Amino acid sequence: MEFNAKVDNMNVGTDFQNINVTLVNGEKKNLKLSDEQARKIELGKTYHFEVESYLKDEKEQFRVVNLLGIFEYIQDPVALKEELKNFYEYAPADMKALKEAIHGYLNLIENKVLSDVTKYVFKQYEHSFFMYPAAVRFHHAYIGGLAYHTKVMLDMARQFSEIYPYLNKDLLYSGILLHDICKVDELNGFEGGEYTLEGQLIGHLVMASLKVSEAAKTLGYEKEEAILVLNHILLSHHGLPNFGAARKPATPEAMLIWYIDTIDSKFTVLGEELEKTQPGDFTQGIAVLDKTRFYKSKL
Structure with missing residues (x-):
């Protein structure tokens, strides 16, 4: 049996x-x-x-x-969702559409160095990427949360690049696709759980930067400026040192990725709390928003 x-x-x-x-x-x-x-x-x-x-x-x-x-046992994330949806909370997205959208952005990267390195690193994590949460507790802490969070950020970055054409789309897409990729190593399983020892002592920002540097060396790109600025994005996307950033953002793309990462993480949690709140009432204090209580209007 x-x-x-x-x-x-x-x-x-x-x-x-x-x-x-x-x-x-x-x-x-x-x-x-x-x-x-x-x-x-x-x-x-x-x-x-x-x-x-x-x-x-x-x-x-x-x-x-x-x-x-x-x-x-089950490699396909779409089939996994069908099998496990009765056991775990999943990202509010169609897994097949999510996978197609992520691959679509991968293929939009025109710069050869960024394209090659991003695809090289992404391929190592692809199976896990579509299953892992984006965090243990606070935001997108459900199966598929990592891919869902990444997709939302990519969509926002595309809109920003149309408004501010000086932003480099290739850097934005590459940086976003890889910014949280090492959460697969940082967390102890796709079901959530806890942080690994490596995750606690090194963290996904530095781990991702190391992966990019290894890939660049393998592909012969280690001296390219594109690798330098991509690594800067990965190391700075938490914005400030007290939030875990190794450097403060010092390029337009790095600053935008910090901002939209923050926006999505906070607005996702806010939306989840508002869903549980009746019109005319306040939410509970929200940890990721300084424990602020938000009013849900009757409008």
């Missing part, structure tokens, strides 16, 4: 290892594990299980023969 299921709780002792899981259809099962299998399992995550049944005290039991992380 094979099925996909989310781990609800674990009961592990010196001579027993079992877990309770919920299948996609809502059915509950108790599964027996080996010591080695128990060490692989994480609470709250979803796996593909291959199990066999047996009788003990005239009662049917289930023993795990093999298990695989659902992320490894």
Whole structure:
């Protein structure tokens, strides 16, 4: 028997290892594990299980023969959403359309250096990119949040570049596509969870810059100015040192990316709080907006 299921709780002792899981259809099962299998399992995550049944005290039991992380078992993010939407909150977007839009922006980058390096780095993370959240708690903290946040920023940057033509579209698109790419390394799983040790000690800004530098060296572009200004965007997109930036933005593109990153992260959370608020009432204090309470008008 094979099925996909989310781990609800674990009961592990010196001579027993079992877990309770919920299948996609809502059915509950108790599964027996080996010591080695128990060490692989994480609470709250979803796996593909291959199990066999047996009788003990005239009662049917289930023993795990093999298990695989659902992320490894199903590669396509569209298929994954269909399988996991009953378990987790997803980005409010069609996954297929989201994927097509991101690839569309990738292909709009005309500068060869930026195009080659961006595609080189993006390809390393593509599978995870469409599944990971953009944060653990505050903004876009749901499956697909990273890609959804990136797409919104790309759309805003395109509009800004039409209003202010001195902005370099290639730098904007490349910088936005890569600015949060290493959140895949910063977070411990697409289901959310916590930050990795590398994420806490180094952070996604520096990790992304290192990836770009490695790619540039591999492709023979390490001396190109395009790499320098792209790395500046990655290292400065949090704006100020107390927000985690390694440098303050010092190019027009870097400044814009900081601003629209801030806009999307804050307005997304504000919109979510307003959804839960009745007209004529105030929201709860919103952490990412200095705990301000916002009035929802009756208009």
